Amino acid sequence: xxxxxxxxxxxxxxxxxEIFEVSVMTVHRDLDLLESQGMVRKFRGGxxxxxxxxFESNIAYRKTAQTAEKEAIARHVVGLxxxxxxxxxxxxxxxxxxxxxxxxxxPLTVVTNFLEAIRLLAPVPGIRLMxxxxxxxxxxxxxxxxxxxxxxxxxxxxxxxxxxxAVSDRHAFHQEQEIVLVKRAMLASGTRCVxxxxxxxxxxVALHRVAPLEAFDIIVVDSRAPAEAIQRLRDRHHRVxxxxxxEP
Amino acid sequence: xxxxxxxxxxxxxxxxxEIFEVSVMTVHRDLDLLESQGMVRKFRGGxxxxxxxxFESNIAYRKTAQTAEKEAIARHVVGLxxxxxxxxxxxxxxxxxxxxxxxxxxPLTVVTNFLEAIRLLAPVPGIRLMxxxxxxxxxxxxxxxxxxxxxxxxxxxxxxxxxxxAVSDRHAFHQEQEIVLVKRAMLASGTRCVxxxxxxxxxxVALHRVAPLEAFDIIVVDSRAPAEAIQRLRDRHHRVxxxxxxEP
DNA sequence: ACAAGTTCACACTCTTTAGCGTTAGATTTA
DNA sequence: TAAATCTAACGCTAAAGAGTGTGAACTTGT
Numbered sequence: 001x002x003x004x005x006x007x008x009x010x011x012x013x014x015x016x017x018e019i020f021e022v023s024v025m026t027v028h029r030d031l032d033l034l035e036s037q038g039m040v041r042k043f044r045g046g047x048x049x050x051x052x053x054x055f056e057s058n059i060a061y062r063k064t065a066q067t068a069e070k071e072a073i074a075r076h077v078v079g080l081x082x083x084x085x086x087x088x089x090x091x092x093x094x095x096x097x098x099x100x101x102x103x104x105x106x107p108l109t110v111v112t113n114f115l116e117a118i119r120l121l122a123p124v125p126g127i128r129l130m131x132x133x134x135x136x137x138x139x140x141x142x143x144x145x146x147x148x149x150x151x152x153x154x155x156x157x158x159x160x161x162x163x164x165x166a167v168s169d170r171h172a173f174h175q176e177q178e179i180v181l182v183k184r185a186m187l188a189s190g191t192r193c194v195x196x197x198x199x200x201x202x203x204x205v206a207l208h209r210v211a212p213l214e215a216f217d218i219i220v221v222d223s224r225a226p227a228e229a230i231q232r233l234r235d236r237h238h239r240v241x242x243x244x245x246x247e248p
Numbered sequence: 249x250x251x252x253x254x255x256x257x258x259x260x261x262x263x264x265x266e267i268f269e270v271s272v273m274t275v276h277r278d279l280d281l282l283e284s285q286g287m288v289r290k291f292r293g294g295x296x297x298x299x300x301x302x303f304e305s306n307i308a309y310r311k312t313a314q315t316a317e318k319e320a321i322a323r324h325v326v327g328l329x330x331x332x333x334x335x336x337x338x339x340x341x342x343x344x345x346x347x348x349x350x351x352x353x354x355p356l357t358v359v360t361n362f363l364e365a366i367r368l369l370a371p372v373p374g375i376r377l378m379x380x381x382x383x384x385x386x387x388x389x390x391x392x393x394x395x396x397x398x399x400x401x402x403x404x405x406x407x408x409x410x411x412x413x414a415v416s417d418r419h420a421f422h423q424e425q426e427i428v429l430v431k432r433a434m435l436a437s438g439t440r441c442v443x444x445x446x447x448x449x450x451x452x453v454a455l456h457r458v459a460p461l462e463a464f465d466i467i468v469v470d471s472r473a474p475a476e477a478i479q480r481l482r483d484r485h486h487r488v489x490x491x492x493x494x495e496p
Numbered sequence: 497a498c499a500a501g502t503t504c505a506c507a508c509t510c511t512t513t514a515g516c517g518t519t520a521g522a523t524t525t526a
Numbered sequence: 527t528a529a530a531t532c533t534a535a536c537g538c539t540a541a542a543g544a545g546t547g548t549g550a551a552c553t554t555g556t
Contacts, residue, residue, distance in 0.1 A: 013501080023547055028502070044501065044554070113381075115370065122363065122384055131391050133361075133381030133399045136370055143379050151381045151399060261531080271517050292524075292531065443531070 001030055005040050005049050012046035038139060052184055068245050069198040069222040070097040076243035077161055077196055081105050088112065088186055091142030091179070092163035094196045096120075102127060111157055113182065115142040121168040130155070137178070144178040152185040160190025166204035167197050169232055170213060173206035180208045187215050194218045199225035213238055249278055253288050253297050260294035286387065292320075316493050317446040317470035318345040324468055324491035325409055325444055333406040336360065336434055339390030339427070340411035342444045350375060359405055361391040361430065369458050378403070385426070392426040400433040408438025414452035415445050417480055418461060421454035428456045433464050442466045447473035461486055 001020060005011055016027045031047050034040045034236040040047045062103060074097035081087055086109035087102070099117040102108060112118060113132035121129050134148030152156040161182050167172035174180050187193050187210075202211025202225055213219065219233060220241045233240045249268060253259055264279075265272045279295050282288045309363045322345035329335055333356035335350070337343035347365040351354060354374025360366060360381035369377050382396030410431050414421040420443060422428050435441050435458075443464040452474055461467065467481060468489045481488045 025503090025548080026546060029545085031305070063281060114502090115366070115379075118384075119364070119367070122389075129384035129406075130395065131381045131384060132377065133379045133391070133396075136366075136371070136377035136379060141370075143381070147378065147399060147402060150380075150402060152393060154398060272531090273518080273533090274516055277515085 001248055002039050005047055010048040012044060014135070015046070016058070025236060027033075045146075065093075066198045066200060067097075068220075069224060069243075070094050072222050072243040072245040073196050073198060073220050074098040074101055076241060077194060078102065078105060078221075080194060080218065080241075081108070081159055083107060085109070086111065087159045087161065088152075088155070088157040089117070089161040090114065090163065090183055090186060091117075091140050091144075092196075094163040095161055098161055098196070103152075110158070111155060113148050113152075115141045115143070140179070142181055148182050149185045152182060152189055155187050156191070158191050159198055160186050160193045162186055162193070162210075163196045163201075164206075164210050165201060166206040167195070167201050167213070167219075168203065168205050169236065171205075172197075172210040172213060172216070174210050175206040175210055177208060180210050183210050187211055192217045194220060196220045198222050199229075202226070202229045250282055250287050253282075254297055256297075258294060258296040260357070262476040263294070304392040314446045314448060314470075315345075317373070317448075317472060317491075318342050320347055320470050320491040320493040321444050321446060321468050324489060325442060326350065326353060328442065328466065328468075328489075329356070329407055332357060333357070334359065335407045335409065336400070336403070336405040336438060337365070338362065338411065338431055338434060339365075339388050339392075340444075342411040342446070343409055346409055346444070350395070357405070359403060361396050361400075363389045392430055396430050397433045400430060400437055404437050404439070406439050408434050408441045409444055410434055410458075411444045412454075412458050413448075413449060414454040415443070415449050415461070415467075416451065416453050417484065420445075420455075420458040420461060420464070421452070422456055422458050423454040423457060428458050431458050435459055440465045442468060444468045447472050447477075450474070450477045 001016065004016070004019065013024055013027050017024045027134065030145060031040060031042050035042050038050065040050060056110040061118070070093060077098050083105045084107055089098060089113040091114035095114060096117055099120055102110060102121065103124045103126070108126065109128045109130065110121055111130040111132060113134060118129065118131055121127050132143055132148050132151040134143030135145040137144050156187065164172040164174045164183065174183065193216045199222050208222065213236065218239050218241055220243055221230065223242050223244045225242070230240050249264065252264070252267065261272055261275050264275045273496060279288060283290050286298065288298055317447050318341060325346050326349040331353045332355055336359040337346060338360070339362040344365055345370055350358060350369065351372045351374070355376070356374065357376045357378065358369055359378040359380060361382060366377065366379055368374050372459060380391055380396050380399045382391035382399065383393040385392050412420040412422045412431065422431065441464045443466070447470050450469065461484070466487050466489055468491055469478065471490050471492045473490070478488055478490065
């Protein structure tokens with residue numbers, strides 16, 4: 001339903017009800033949900049799409065996008081992690097995919113500010129979980145802010161895995177300042193830093209520079225990335241690992 | 249079933265199966281669960297009770313104990329909190345009862361290291377949630393350790409609500425060092441400190457002293473506390489609030 | 497003031513999930 | 527080795543939950 005609102009830009013309640021063959025009440029409920037997630041805006045009589053920049057940074061959307069690619073990247077990243085070491089990662093859906101596989105490389109110390117990952121890893125045996133505190137941001141389902149940056153700076157892990165919303169030839173970018181600060185702090189406290197991004201992030205930019213690509217030791221992309229984009233990164237002396245995507 | 253093991257000290261599988269009229273398989277499953285929660289010890293053919301000091305500090309047990317009292321205390325404590333202020337609380341089941349009611353006094357800033365409370369409050373509108381990071385302890389479902397103490401010390405809230413496992417005439421006690429350190433830090437960072445304990449905690453001691461009762465501005469107990477115990481606390485110039493227990 | 501739009505409360509259906517027992521196979525003890 | 531005990535796998539049942547629709551009450555805009 002969200003997709004239909006996106007395409008049309010603006011749709012009326014009754015129109016949506018007819019298209020999906022459901023009652024107006026259900027349309028209301030679903031749109032309320034989408035609105036609370038920041039996907040659409042509601043107004044009397046209908047709903048309209050959000051600016052794309054807004055909803056692209058929204059969890060509900062991010063979770064559904066490029067799942068196959070993220071899964072592939074996650075599997076590759078987990079292979080880079082050695083049992084017994086420590087890993088820190090941020091509040092990205094790519095990191096969440098990584099988290100799902102961390103039970104396979106125990107024992108492990110895991111540090112994160114991402115609540116969903118905390119929920120996921122808390123019951124896993126063999127994982128020593130450290131949470132980064134901070135102010136809770138519902139739109140990201142994670143803890144950010146000064147308290148979080150402080151907590152990151154008090155730690156050091158063997159591996160840091162971060163993902164950013166855009167990557168050019170020279171820099172990694174993100175649109176939100178709060179998140180940029182946390183990611184930067186993470187990069188400073190990892191012995192080895194991994195940038196995990198799917199192919200849709202390449203050759204794009206966003207408002208804030210997170211860091212130059214030299215700050216990362218390894219860049220992991222999925223195999224749907226254009227060969228020439230990968231080559232350009234390699235030409236700049238970056239180590240680029242390509243994760244093979246299996247599913248359609 | 250846990251209670252029966254406690255009373256008998258040691259029981260055989262088949263005996264339990266007959267008493268509760270269930271299959272031996274079910275007894276196995278339930279005991280495995282209780283064992284993973286640290287409530288009992290299993291051996292071939294049966295199970296035995298844990299030392300009482302061990303299981304009293306165990307979440308699974310604490311959650312089921314004195315729920316009516318905790319509910320009454322929680323309602324009273326919530327009444328002490330003003331909308332717009334900030335509250336910090338620890339990983340006690342009493343605090344969890346308080347958390348359930350915090351949605352009634354919004355807007356509010358809430359700080360805690362208790363994962364279950366975080367799960368509970370994260371979706372509540374009107375609550376600005378700050379999480380205290382640290383190492384995750386499955387037995388308490390909370391974040392403790394140096395990182396947590398540091399995080400607490402970096403904050404200041406209007407009200408601090410803590411509960412301890414034992415309270416004498418002069419001190420509050422707790423049996424675990426990690427938790428004691430966090431509670432102490434919390435007491436130091438609250439403008440007003442509330443001690444919330446049900447009547448079973450009174451006139452008891454535990455291994456570690458958390459703080460003298462002077463450190464608390466208000467002590468909240470339930471109405472099942474012996475009148476003379478309350479009087480003794482009041483004689484020492486403590487403000488003691490009594491929360492009326494309604495349910496049986 | 498009226499009509500369109502919205503929200504609330506309740507009931508219904510369908511899916512999911514938790515708990516239990518049975519059987520069969522593995523492990524341990526005597 | 528034999529008997530007892532434990533574990534794993536499968537299917538069943540009952541309870542819980544999510545999603546939906548209906549009608550009444552309320553709000554908003556013209």
